[in-house]
Amino acid sequence: MKKILEVKDLQISFDTYAGKVQAIRNVSFDLNEGETLAIVGESGSGKSVTTRSIMKLLSSNANIENGQILFNGEDLVNKTEKEMQKIRGKEIAMIFQDPMTSLDPTMPIGKQVAESLLIHTELTKKEAMASALRLLEMVGIPNAEERLNHYPHQFSGGQRQRIVIAIALICNPQIIIADEPTTALDVTIQAQILELLKDIQLKIKSSIIFITHDLGVVANIADRVAVMYGGKIIEVGTSEEIFYNPQHPYTWGLLGSMPTLEGGEERLYAIPGSPPDLLNPPKGDAFYPRNDFALKIDKELQPPFFEVSPTHKAATWLLAPQAPKVTPPAEIQRRWDKFRNDQQAAKVAATEKEEPTVVDIATARQKMA
Structure with missing residues (x-):
């Protein structure tokens, strides 16, 4: 499979009044053609900064101190702003979290969708508007032709997100970066948007690079998952490997904090403590203070990646040959089991109905009980 994007040893810092924040610390990953890679982690782990650096949309106080971002073999780090303007929207597009901050409230949505075509191609205004209409219909905007001249405030939240997706897709980009595009939506609309992207x-x-803090969101959309913590990628593997055989204690905690369809009065698991202060990055493993299974070496030395399989690796000293064998806490293991049951229920629903809804999945779970 051809690699379309390679990020190598990326280091990004921010100059602040308090000092230099080491936001991204030697991050490396790649993206294959036609693949969906999910980057997950808590707020502040570095997900958005990493992906915005691909578009070179970082703030003025940001510094790319080291690393390469190779897109089709060309290093984007060395591109000028004028060169990046030819890439943004045409070859790499981004779907942001809040559609109301992405859309121009003074411009009809038809013109906003067509704008990239007018900038990056030689199409006439009439041809660009015709393409915008076809795409708005494809993303599910009802009565699209009548609504071309409507403004963003005249659409619902889910419809606005579909319009933002249409804007990102209008030039058929090679890479789509989706930065938590479903966070502000209710669960039913969230499921519809995920299905639309697929x-x-x-x-x-x-x-697609899909950024989220919620592992449950990407369970059925991602081919591979990269888990970030403290400005570093600490585990990466196929979706199945991350959900069914996680190796890093931080990944255990993320999986344990996911709600399940059963709900009930059981409290969600919460990872104790707070993320590290990247003004003064820790000498050893950044997760050390929050890790119930931390070893003495974690405080002094950052763990390398240990290979679990050819496609699965994790940066934790617990995978070292001399490390003691540990298992996740029972409360986390129980929640994993429920999550896996939910996934199985979703598969059952999919066989019974071409487009299962959240309600279908819940019903299927009852049948399995």
């Missing part, structure tokens, strides 16, 4: 990816054969 469907459109198949049609235009784009690669």
Whole structure:
């Protein structure tokens, strides 16, 4: 499979009044053609900064201190702003979290969708508007032709997010970066947007980088998952490997904190403590103070990546040959089991109905009980 994007040893800092924040610390990953890579982690772990650096949309106080971002073999780090303007929107597009801050409230949505075509191609205004109409219909905007001249405030939240997706897709980009695009939506609309992204990816054969703090969101959309903590990637593997055989204690905690369909009065697991202060990055493993299974070496030395399989690796000293064998806490293990049952229920629902809803999945779980 061809690699379309390679990020190598990326280091990014921010100059602040308090000092230099080491936001991204030697991050490396790659993205294959037609693949969906999910980058997950708590707020402040470095997910958005990493992906915004691909678009070179960092704030003025940001410094890319080291590393390469190779897109089709060309290093984006060395590109000028003028060169990046030719890439943004045309070859790499971004879907932001809040559609109301992405859309121009003074411009009809038809013009906003067509704008990238007018900038990056030689299409006429009429041809660009015709393409915008087709795409708005494809992303599910009802009565799209009548609504081309409507303004963002005249659409619902879910419809606005679909419009933002249409803007990102209009030039058939090779890479789509989706920065928590479903966070502000209710669970039903969230599921619809995820299905829409999967469907459109198949049609235009784009690669997707999906950023989220919620592992449950990407369970059925991601091919591979990279887990970030403290400005570093600490575990990466296929979706199945991360959900069914996680190795890093931080990944255990993320999985344990996911709600399940059963709900009930059981309290969600919460990872104790707070993320590290990246003004003064820790000498050893950044997760050391919050890790119930931390070893003495964690305080002094950052762990390297240990290979679990050819596609799965994790940066934790617990995988070292001489480390003691530990298992996740029972409360986390119970929640994993429930989550896996939910996934199985979703598969059952999918066999019974072409487009299962959240309600279908809950019903299927009752049948399995």
